[in-house]
Amino acid sequence: MHLPEYYEFCCTVKTVAGHDVLESIPELLSKMNSKKTMIITDKGVELAGLVKIVTDAISENIEIGAIESDVPPDSDVRVVNNLSKIYVKNGCDSIIAVGGGSVLDTAKGVNIIVSENSDDLMKFTGAGALKRKLRPLVAVPTTSGTGSEVTSVAVIADPERNKKMAFSSLYLLPDIAVLDSRMTLTLPDFLTSQTAMDALTHAAEAYTCLSKNPVSDIHAINAIKLITENLLNVIKNPTDKEGRLALATAANIAGMSFSNSMVGMVHTLGHSIGAVCHVPHGTCMSILLPYGLEYNMHKTGEYTGELLYPLAGDKVYSKTPKSKRPEKAIEYIRDLNQKLCDATDGRHPVCLKDVLDRDGNMMVPEDKLPEIAKTALGDGSIFYNPEELDFDDILKVLKFAWSGEKLDRSLWIHKNSFKNQESL
């Protein structure tokens, strides 16, 4: 196992997972001295009937002070301020966030305001701005991808100042993450595949990027294994409770993994495509992952090769010679993407040019690629990528990902950094 010269690992969240664990929320909240809780969620989650399952699980000794479903797809400081007022007015003392990334980010923002008793979120941006534990926060994820229930960051937009505020502190980690298989049972197939590939990307990048460490490594391997063993079954058989729980758990441990080891260029490019062309995050991740692994292969091929075990199983791993494992692992990821594409009638695209919006228009026109590359240079995750990336590098990689061709690694040989690729 790879032991870096120095590493840190921290995930203070208590994760509770199972088929009917929502029922344990009241007890967990009481242990944290909470009596009245506020549920924050969004319209989609509420319409899917998931909030009802949560409220039904909350028994008498915890009172529900408010249920607010007014969270937009991108968390917004006005909503945060608004919800904070409701929290205070109704005398709540804890939050249950039911939903995906934006719901949780909003809940984290509300928790800062009500715990620090302030009305200006801006004061708490930046490292080290939060110095003490916030009020109790329970996260109930309704997708199996982002892993945001175990990450210590939150991004909240401030449209008036035209700014995105980034918060980062270990105190932003929820106290408890509740993974209940009922919460993801109704997730449509294409969203299931996208979010699961998002989690798989977290794990694969965590395993190959600069801050990898023993804990993040094993979490990553276990996450990939859970996904490859369950994803296709769940797509074919959406009510498979066991499979749903496995995917939710995989997303959770992949989240712990990447939030401690950070992620690299797949996220650099993915964030930028999302920012420029509004392509869903999971879609970008699944398309770009093979390219990221290929681009970094001369530096991290050994690690990519080890991913063949969770992707393909012990038999394939032991049969494949060591030097062939990295390519084989990437082949398995492409193959998985293709199978998901077939199983969802093309709603899980395998290259950027096939990404279509609801009206069937191409979401990433080829002439947008330079703008995406420019945006990518300003994404923080670029630091954690094992290999340097400049504008030209990014543009070339994007072109391959656009057309769906395999990355031609010989294009980089002249930069002399690829010369040690044979030394694997």
Added chain:
Amino acid sequence: MLPESFNFMCPSKTGSGFRALDQLPSDLVAINASHPLIITDKYCSGKYTKTIENAFKCSEMTLGIYNGIKSNSGIETVSELAKIYNNNGFDSIIALGHGRIADIAKILNIVVSGKPDDLKELAGVDKITSPLKPFVYIPVLNSDGREATGDAYLDDEISFSSNFLMPNIVCIDPRIITEESPYKVINSAFRALTIASESYTEGDNPLSGAYEHIAIEFVMTNLKNVVENSYKEKKRFSKLNLDTTESKERICLVNASIMSGYIYSNKPQGISEKLGYAISKKCRVEPGIAMGIVLPYSLEYKANRKNYDLEKFMLPIAGLDIYCSTPAGQRFDSAIGQIRYLQNEFYSITSTEVPRTLEDAGLDESMLSEIAKEVACDDYHEATCFFILEHAFYGKPVLP
């Protein structure tokens, strides 16, 4: 397949490796602490105070250091420390060393975080309900992992157990992880191996899986080297700690112990662990060593008599490559074989100081039934415990 429900929590931040202590001042500031009291014993303060002082240079912090912890320190020490803590306005606690030091530090934390007469009320399991003062733990090579758990023992009557007692930060620095007697090292490592293995083979909890895997793999790949190195003739300059491989191997063992502490706080005790403690009370052998002796037999019992599928156990024991190249069906036996191999090696390397069987350990055979009676529980009846003990006594594998 995943269990019906499962959970895990580790509130501690682990920082491990090169210059870890240098990060401590800014990590302390991040948890709102700037005036820590270091609690340790004479041995550690003599050896490591300079290193700690160096790490805090330029931090503008003033440190307090108390080095009066002894193996029998009790409530008087806690009271003395509480006075020092309050009179000097400290705001956080750093425990440096193993065993008793961490116990006293945790209990001090209960005292200084609330009312002085809290101690009796808060004794027991999960009685503490809110966070205590920032608490940092700096392990040494013979830390056995109990320091990183939520347990603290004051005396035979009063003990505490709560996740709030777990350290906020565990800081593993190679400059503090220096050589120790092989017997003590093996004791801590076998304890870690036992706790991790029993947890790994009991259900498939993917949340704790990483910690279990690491603890097992680190012990299996590094323990033998660390033990052998301590018998090697010392090279010149060995005191300067320049050999990074040796230092890294020791770091791995401490990582394993700390991980076992995290696991311990999340799981009920396993049978080998219980037996180990009971055995060590009856003969002159440390609990960790006794656990190590019992472990292969209790795992064989699980696999061969309770029909658990434990083939996966070989993955952390032998590593990915060997696991994959070993045909399914041979994996569990091969894994147990590797643990036994290690034990037999230690028997000879340490000139029989580390026993292979309970008979070697000097346990009287007549004690077995007494121990079995003491440890018996719902999952493991008296007869079963006796069965495992008997096999461990003679070193006789449990066959299907």
Added chain:
Amino acid sequence: MGNFATLQPGGRPLVRFYLAFMLWFVGRAIQAAALVDPNVRKEFNDLPDDFSFSLGAAFNGPQMAIGKDSNGKVKYLGKNSNIVPQVKITIKSMEALFLLFTFRESTPVANSRERMTVEGNLSHACACVRILDIVQVYLLPKPIAKLAIKRYPKWSLKKHTINRLLINLRAIIGF
């Protein structure tokens, strides 16, 4: 109370002096590079006017700041600048900064070992790091620079000789 003592760890004057000197030199070299190197100039041009960033160690360790004035001219602002930098790169301890400036840990490695924090606009911070990377290549001999950055760039002979000489000279003389 014979078991209790107070420790006052104190500072490291020599290390502090060395780091202050290195930061001073790097700062002036950035100012020079903004005039000489087209890539550095371009990075600065893309940053907003009145932009400034600082690099230094936590706990009142040595600092340096670089800023653009309203005419877009890049200036080394010294160690005690009164302005609040828009991007603040802080190394968690002076020891870690010392590792960085004795080339035992590269910037990416220090970052991956969580030894630094970045405050402010991240995309601007990315530009700052790229500028620092280029300047390091100018200031350091190739074998050392290779340790400090991820990929050693392929530069023309002119860049390697004339530009390098100019930047070093300007950094020493200070214009």
